[in-house]
Amino acid sequence: MTDLPELPAKALDTSPEHPWPVRHLSAKIGEYVHRMSGVWVEGQIVQLNRRAGMSFLTLRDTEADVSLSVTAAGRVLGEITEGAHVVVHATPTFWAKRGTLQLQADSARVVGLGDLLARIEQLRRVLAAEGLFDADRKVPLPFLPAVVGLVCGRESKAEHDVVVNARDRWPQVEFVIREVAVQGPRAVPEVGAAIAELDADPRVEVIVVARGGGSVEDLLPFSNETMVRAAAACRTPLVSAIGHETDTPLLDLVADHRASTPTDAAKRIVPDVAEERSRVRQARARSSAAVEQLLRRETERLAALRSRPCLSLPEVLIDARQETIDRLLGDARRSLGQRVVAGEAEVSRLLAQVTALSPAATLDRGYAVVQRTDGSVVRDPHEVGAGDRLRIRVARGELAAVAEGTHEARDVDAVY
Structure with missing residues (x-):
């Protein structure tokens, strides 16, 4: 009987000529996973099934599209329901034949609302220290955007409130709508991707992220760090319309503008055509009144100027100046004549002296x-x-x- 070749002891020693069989690799992974100790894992429960005294569920990360299968005895989960945010103590188990990893849970508890709010508050302080909420980062909204990007739930009332109210105010506005998950584990990646996609569209001048009311737990994705940073990286003016008046997720703080409701967002992004027409009429009326007042004032000024003697009898000034000129001219002539006579006398006297003193005389x-x-x-x-x-x-x-x-x-x- 031919001896089988000896398998490499370590994965580093394998080669195309000396590979590991799948069964051997699977066994090695199982041995490695078996050496792991129990671990506390945090996530959200999705696809919860209970049967035969056992609970089968999927534990999904709240910030990434990553999940693990978990099994637990019925008493472990107790009254915990699907959608709950939990921490689970579990032991990793690798099923060698199927090549799958699974967690065996022996303890689970719901993350309390107080803990979640404390985490959000801590994240708020961190992001505020980075300057993501500073007023100088806010971008003003355009007066009349031609195209508005809308991120909302699928067939949601928030979409209806934004679109209908905006078009009631300005019928020509165009919307580019991205329907995404607005709660649950897929909300963060889908909303973030939709914001990035609309921000890259050169036609979109404003982006609105809208969702109706909900519990604090339903609104947790909008305080997620990944989503908040995606909104902070958006260069297009962003309007956050999440929840109602009392709800303030972190997305409201990082957005360029906060709307208390989706309807309020519609009022902020486009002007009211009736109101603008009224303003135009008022401006025209004010302009006409101002022009009329200016014309009336200038007419009165012209009348006052025309009534002055210099304009009503302009020859008065000419006559006065003519008299002055005549007087000065007479004075000049008399003065010149006197000077000529005096000069003639002086010349005669000098001539007589010169004649008397000359050798000819x-x-x-x-x-x-x-x-x-x-x-x-x-x-x-x-x-x-x-x-x-x-x-x-x-x-x-x-x-x-x-x-x-x-x-x-x-x-x-x-x-x-």
Whole structure:
């Protein structure tokens, strides 16, 4: 008989030439899981079946699409019903033949509302410290969005309230609707995916997340961290319309705008066409009144200006100025005439002085100027010798002469 080859001791030692058979791998997984100790697991109960004194259920994670099968004796769950949020103490069991993992529960208890609210409060403080609720992050709503994205439950009253009321206010508004689960374990991933999808649509100008009222437990998904962060990452203005006046999930705090109800959200996202028309009429009336008042005031101002003398009798100003000009012109002429007369008298006086002092006047009185031929003036008889040629200038011309000699000087006054 041929000996079978020895199997690798560890998974790390396997190879294409030396693999593990499926039964061997399944047994190894079972051995590993069997060594695990009991563990407390938190989740939400879905698909609960009770039969033959046993309870068969699926425990689903509240934030991810992950679930595990759980079996428990009937007394373990007691009065716990489907949909409850529980913590279960269970031992992992691996069924080698089927290759499935299952939990054997020996204890279970419902997570109290107080515990859930305490967790939400702790999460609120953490997110607030990160600044996700700050007012400066809020994006204003557009005045008149052409396309509105709506995230709501399937065939829900919230959808009806938003769509009908919005179209009553502005019939032309268009909606892109994403119907998703708004409670239960699938609410978080479906709502988050719908927000991301609408945010990526360039046509959508506003996103509304709407759900009607419900218990605190029903509204827990809207305080889930994953959903809140998905809303915070949304770049399109987001309106949260969850529950009623008294309900305030964390989605309300991170949204750009909070509406107390879906109907209130419809009033916030679009204006009322009747109200806007009324405002237009009022604005037109105010504008017309303002224009009429302005025209009336300016007409009165023009009338007041026209009644002034400068406009009613403009020649009055011209006449006054003409009189002033005539007076100044007369003064100027008289002043100029006086200056001319005074100037003429002064010129005559100076002329007389110049004439009296000029050499010509002296010559005209009978005096003469004797010059040698070189032009020099003879002032002393001794400067001329007998026979010197001389020039004698008189008032009416010149004479040529020849010196014969000199004589002694005589008294000039005696000559004349």
